[in-house]
Structures are given as C-alpha cells and as structure tokens.
Amino acid sequence: MDILKNYINGNWQDSLCKQTIDVVNPANQVVLAKVPFGADTKTDVEECVLYANKAYQEWSQVPVIKRVQVLYKLKTLLEENKDVLAEIITNESGKTKAESLGEIQRAIENVEVACGTPMLMTGDVIEDIATGIDEMMIRQPLGVTACITPFNFPSMIVFWFLPYAIATGNAFIVKPSEKVPLTMVKIFEFIDKLDLPKGLVSLVHGGKESVDAILEHPNIKAISFVGSTPVARYIYSKGTANGKRVQAQGGAKNPVVVLPDADIEMSTKIIADSVYGCAGQRCLAASTIITVGDSKKEIKDAIYEHVKTRTTGYGGNEDVSMGPVITPESKNRIEGLIQKGIDEGAEILLDGRNATIPGYENGNFIKPTILENVALDKELIRTEIFGPVMSLIAMSSIEEAVEFVNKGNYGNMACLFTSSGASARKFRSEANAGNIGINIGVAAPMAQFPFSGWKDSFFGDLHGQGKHAIEFFTQTKVIIERWPNIWSRKF
Incomplete structure (x- = not known):
C-alpha cells in the first residue's frame, strides 16, 4: 500500500x-x-x-x-x-x-x-x-x-x-x-x-x-x-x-423559497439537484425548502415523485445520480440528525436510512430523504446536516420567508423560485446571504466573481x-x- x-x-x-x-x-x-x-x-x-x-x-x-x-x-x-x-x-x-x-x-x-x-x-x-x-x-x-x-x-x-x-x-x-x-x-x-x-x-x-x-x-x-x-x-x-x-x-444552511407562481416542473428538478448533488456534501447545497402560500402541496408532490426515482450507488456507474457520503461516521451523524428531526416533530416523507446497494454493501450510502413540517423552534432547522436530506416547511408570504432567511446564523446562499420580477428584486435586495439565486438551485459564482459568504x-x-x-x-x-x-x- x-x-x-x-x-x-x-x-x-x-x-x-x-x-x-x-x-x-x-x-x-x-x-x-x-x-x-x-x-x-x-x-x-x-x-x-x-x-x-x-x-x-x-x-x-x-x-x-x-x-x-x-x-x-x-x-x-x-x-x-x-x-x-x-x-x-x-x-x-x-x-x-x-x-x-x-x-x-x-x-x-x-x-x-x-x-x-x-x-x-x-x-x-x-x-x-x-x-x-x-x-x-x-x-x-x-x-x-x-x-x-x-x-x-x-x-x-x-x-x-x-x-x-x-x-x-x-x-x-x-x-x-x-x-x-x-x-x-x-x-x-x-x-x-x-x-x-x-x-x-x-x-x-x-x-x-x-x-x-x-x-x-x-x-x-x-x-x-x-x-x-x-x-x-x-x-x-x-x-x-x-x-x-x-x-x-x-458552513451553511441554505434556504430555497418557492412562490406560487414558480414553474413547478423546472423548479422541482433544479431543487432536487441542489439538495442531493454530491450527496448534499457541498456548502451551496439547498437544505431548507420553503413553500409559500398555495404552492405547498403541488411542489411537495412534484418533489417527492421526482426524488424517489433518483438512483443511489457507486459514482463510477453511468446510471447513478448520487453517491455515498464520505465516511461511516458521517453516515451515522446524518442518520442521527434525521431521527432528531423526527423526534422534534417532523414527518418523514421519504426515508433514505438503512440503504443497501447491491455489490456495495459496505458503502456509506444514504438515499434521498425528505422531512416535512420541520419544527422552526428546534435544533435541526438550525443545524448543517451536510448530507442528502431535504427539510420542507410552509410559510404564508414572501415577507415571512425573507424574515426566516435573515434570522439564520448562516449566510452562504439563498434562492428564490418565481416568475415575478418584483418578487425577485425584493428577494435579492433583502435576503441576507452572500450568494443569491433566482430560479437557480446552486448559486455558485463563476470564476470571475468572488465566492461570497456572510455571517457564520x-x-x-x-x-x-x-x-x-x-x-x-x-x-x-x-x-x-x-x-x-x-x-x-x-x-
């Protein structure tokens, strides 16, 4: 060796x-x-x-x-x-x-x-x-x-x-x-x-x-x-x-806000790629998905149907869309945080724990996971999971969503999905994060621009x-x- x-x-x-x-x-x-x-x-x-x-x-x-x-x-x-x-x-x-x-x-x-x-x-x-x-x-x-x-x-x-x-x-x-x-x-x-x-x-x-x-x-x-x-x-x-x-x-705890006027089909795919790309192990991974108004059921159902078809496995295989997390310790920590969210009152919409991949039984695999109605006054909503876990929460207005975004300790990225230019302008002006995405799931600056980050x-x-x-x-x-x-x- x-x-x-x-x-x-x-x-x-x-x-x-x-x-x-x-x-x-x-x-x-x-x-x-x-x-x-x-x-x-x-x-x-x-x-x-x-x-x-x-x-x-x-x-x-x-x-x-x-x-x-x-x-x-x-x-x-x-x-x-x-x-x-x-x-x-x-x-x-x-x-x-x-x-x-x-x-x-x-x-x-x-x-x-x-x-x-x-x-x-x-x-x-x-x-x-x-x-x-x-x-x-x-x-x-x-x-x-x-x-x-x-x-x-x-x-x-x-x-x-x-x-x-x-x-x-x-x-x-x-x-x-x-x-x-x-x-x-x-x-x-x-x-x-x-x-x-x-x-x-x-x-x-x-x-x-x-x-x-x-x-x-x-x-x-x-x-x-x-x-x-x-x-x-x-x-x-x-x-x-x-x-x-x-x-x-x-680190980060990146929020994504989805307004009722968002293109659901486009938003669903982009959000899923943001949450589960690199098994959620990136500082610009979307973590908390905030549905606003009557967008909740439509976006939740669309995300669930899309995410459950994603293939987890060895990244060298062409049909795989998500690989393992980095270590057994990371896997145990992430699965423990999923359980913590459930203990705090969240409902599990899609459970990726205890994943077994044929031929890779020893791998550090967690399949895509979705937690719904995560408690806003508990620990998980503030904790960087750094794994393939989506937290779904609902709010009544963009003002409430922006207030939630700005209360967070982190400020790496915040994204908005909408077809309204006025809403986009309000969000990019008021959201306290260093990288802002409008109908973008991973607001990663190109090399000509600084990789910004605010707060913690x-x-x-x-x-x-x-x-x-x-x-x-x-x-x-x-x-x-x-x-x-x-x-x-x-x-």
Missing part, C-alpha cells in the same frame, strides 16, 4: 511522520492509500516553508506577464487529464463521474481567469497630486501563502486560490484533506512539469498538527480555508492572532476567486514622488 509523499522543493519525498491513516473509497471501504497523519508533520511544514520562502524571493522578481505563462500550460494539462482526475475524485470522495468532471471544469475556469492577472493587479496613478508631486499605488505579493482544503471538492477549491497566488508573485503551500489527498497528488504531478522555481508550490499532508504549524509559522503570510464553521472560526482566530491575512469559508458562513474580508483573490494575495504600496525640474536649469 502506497504511503503518500510530500512535494517539497520540487521533489517528492517521504514525510518525517511515520504515523499514517487510510484513504478509503466511501463506496466500498477499499483502502486506496495511506497518508501521513501525526505530530511530526509539523516538521514537514517547517521544511516546506524554508524552501518556499527562497523560491518566493526569486519568483516575485519575475514580470507578471511571464508568471502567468505557466498557467496556460497548467490549464492544458488539466484539460488533457480530465477523465483521469475525475476517476480519482469519484473513487476517493464518492461523487458521480459527472459531478467530478464538473468540479474539474470549475478549477480550469479559475486558471483561465488568473491568466488575466497582468490586468487584474494593475495599480493607480495620479499625476500632480500636488504641484510637482505624483502619487501611485502598486500591488506587490505577500510572500509564502497557504491553503487548507476540505474533502468535498478535492480539486476545485484549491484553484480558488493557487493560480491567483502564484500569478501575483507568491509562493503557495497546499494542505489537502487527509480524506481525499490522491486528487491533489495527481495534480502536483502536472505542477511538477511547469517551469517554476523549486519550492514555489508545495504539497504537505497531515491533520491538525500540520494545520497548526501553518497557522503558527511566522513566514506564512496568508491562509485560505474552506470547511465547517467551527473549524473556520478556529482557523480565522488563530491565524489572525499570529498576524496572518485569513479568508475562512464556513465566512470569516474575513476578501473571498476566493476573481478580483477578490487578486486583492487577497497582494498588498498595496503607495509611492509619492517629487522630482526637481531639471529642464529649467541652465547647462
């Missing part, structure tokens, strides 16, 4: 940590590899930063128009190896092949946007800010930067950060989730083919020990994170306490992707210049 290596100073090398944990296929519990996981990974991080800092000194002096040339080659390598990467993603995270390919495409789009860094990181100049004095603002890199990524998107989330970091002149360290490290190992085989200084882009494995080493190291200047809200809060508080720039994306869904100021990423990975410097007028002198 392979023990995964770190990528440090342009070389694959064994971790100094001899402790490992298994990387497991969630569909059948087959062990795919072993990954370093223990206290000695802290030393791996220290070695990585040493080389990264040296590489940064060289790379920051390379003109930005030359820095982005490596991204064009990286884009080509990702495009040429989509199927290889998709198979790895499916096997280690449980996604369907289509979901894995979609994730890779999103990664590629961020590389494309980062190729525009020569324009995106331009500064400002005012000539004669005062008589004979010019003032300008320029952007310069930070130094060594790092990201800590989750299990649910093994390839995409790294690319919210990596291409922008190196295009703006920084060194970059990736600490992938120990649950799904194989995808990033493969991507680093492509990175190894790029014309980059040794040590500029690094890969280190591990768990909390390596994370804490990143948060505490004085030469790491900025940290990007995506994960649960408790961990995001920890990353942000500890990182900033150590003087670092931090962007930490947290985000800690920081600048988000991943687009112009926000350029701003996050650069610091501004203001120069004020006065030059004597030599032309007035007599020679």
Whole structure:
C-alpha cells in the first residue's frame, strides 16, 4: 500500500511522520492509500516553508506577464487529464463521474481567469497630486501563502486560490484533506512539469498538527480555508492572532423559497439537484425548502415523485445520480440528525436510512430523504446536516420567508423560485446571504466573481476567486514622488 509523499522543493519525498491513516473509497471501504497523519508533520511544514520562502524571493522578481505563462500550460494539462482526475475524485470522495468532471471544469475556469492577472493587479496613478508631486499605488505579493482544503471538492477549491497566488508573485503551500489527498497528488504531478522555481508550490499532508504549524509559522503570510464553521472560526482566530491575512469559508444552511407562481416542473428538478448533488456534501447545497402560500402541496408532490426515482450507488456507474457520503461516521451523524428531526416533530416523507446497494454493501450510502413540517423552534432547522436530506416547511408570504432567511446564523446562499420580477428584486435586495439565486438551485459564482459568504458562513474580508483573490494575495504600496525640474536649469 502506497504511503503518500510530500512535494517539497520540487521533489517528492517521504514525510518525517511515520504515523499514517487510510484513504478509503466511501463506496466500498477499499483502502486506496495511506497518508501521513501525526505530530511530526509539523516538521514537514517547517521544511516546506524554508524552501518556499527562497523560491518566493526569486519568483516575485519575475514580470507578471511571464508568471502567468505557466498557467496556460497548467490549464492544458488539466484539460488533457480530465477523465483521469475525475476517476480519482469519484473513487476517493464518492461523487458521480459527472459531478467530478464538473468540479474539474470549475478549477480550469479559475486558471483561465488568473491568466488575466497582468490586468487584474494593475495599480493607480495620479499625476500632480500636488504641484510637482505624483502619487501611485502598486500591488506587490505577500510572500509564502497557504491553503487548507476540505474533502468535498478535492480539486476545485484549491484553484480558488493557487493560480491567483502564484500569478501575483507568491509562493503557495497546499494542505489537502487527509480524506481525499490522491486528487491533489495527481495534480502536483502536472505542477511538477511547469517551469517554476523549486519550492514555489508545495504539497504537505497531515491533520491538525500540520494545520497548526501553518497557522503558527511566522513566514506564512496568508491562509485560505474552506470547511465547517467551527473549524473556520478556529482557523480565522488563530491565524489572525499570529498576524496572518485569513479568508475562512464556513458552513451553511441554505434556504430555497418557492412562490406560487414558480414553474413547478423546472423548479422541482433544479431543487432536487441542489439538495442531493454530491450527496448534499457541498456548502451551496439547498437544505431548507420553503413553500409559500398555495404552492405547498403541488411542489411537495412534484418533489417527492421526482426524488424517489433518483438512483443511489457507486459514482463510477453511468446510471447513478448520487453517491455515498464520505465516511461511516458521517453516515451515522446524518442518520442521527434525521431521527432528531423526527423526534422534534417532523414527518418523514421519504426515508433514505438503512440503504443497501447491491455489490456495495459496505458503502456509506444514504438515499434521498425528505422531512416535512420541520419544527422552526428546534435544533435541526438550525443545524448543517451536510448530507442528502431535504427539510420542507410552509410559510404564508414572501415577507415571512425573507424574515426566516435573515434570522439564520448562516449566510452562504439563498434562492428564490418565481416568475415575478418584483418578487425577485425584493428577494435579492433583502435576503441576507452572500450568494443569491433566482430560479437557480446552486448559486455558485463563476470564476470571475468572488465566492461570497456572510455571517457564520465566512470569516474575513476578501473571498476566493476573481478580483477578490487578486486583492487577497497582494498588498498595496503607495509611492509619492517629487522630482526637481531639471529642464529649467541652465547647462
């Protein structure tokens, strides 16, 4: 069984940590590899930063128009190896092949946007800010930067950060989730083919020990994170306490409001895809479906009929629309939350617990589940389930629905289904969430726009992707210049 290596100073090398944990296929519990996981990974991080800092000194002096040339080659390598990467993603995270390919495409789009860094990181100049004095603002890199990524998107989330970091002149360290490290190992085989200084882009494995080493190291200047809200809060508080720039994306409890004038057929399919895509394990998965007025019975019946036909199984099979959740512990937690909802008074319309998939009896499978009339004053309505569970509740007006949305602790996404432009305008203006969808079930920003999040869904100021990423990975410097007028002198 392979023990995964770190990528440090342009070389694959064994971790100094001899402790490992298994990387497991969630569909059948087959062990795919072993990954370093223990206290000695802290030393791996220290070695990585040493080389990264040296590489940064060289790379920051390379003109930005030359820095982005490596991204064009990286884009080509990702495009040429989509199927290889998709198979790895499916096997280690449980996604369907289509979901894995979609994730890779999103990664590629961020590389494309980062190729525009020569324009995106331009500064400002005012000539004669005062008589004979010019003032300008320029952007310069930070130094060594790092990201800590989750299990649910093994390839995409790294690319919210990596291409922008190196295009703006920084060194970059990736600490992938120990649950799904194989995808990033493969991507680093492509990175190894790029014309980059040794040590500029690094890969280190591990768990909390390596994370804490990143948060505490004085030469790491900025940290990007995506994960649960408790961990995001920890990353942000500890990182900033150590003087670092931090962007930490947290959890969500995404509401979807369906008005009586919504297109039921279209809405049903889009909502189901949002709730059950990636087995509900994404920060933009719809969770709470709010029917307004007389839309309740019609949308409930339509959703039930559509959802019960969805096929759960191994994501590599073409006829499967939903794969397993990531671990047995996740399965037990989600099934426990379903029971908690029932204990709190919810009715179970569709029960996906105790699922058995022929040929994959050991997999972490939960079939699509629908809870109806979830209590608004209990715990489940506020808890991120992060699994294939839909909560159906009814309200009398859009005003009541918006008030409910705005009372939630999270603010990652909120969506509305309607045919009314006035209702859509009201919702997008008043709903307190960073990503708003109108007749869209997953309001995932394209790479040109920041992946916004509000309230407990985000800690920081600048988000991943687009112009926000350029701003996050650069610091501004203001120069004020006065030059004597030599032309007035007599020679």
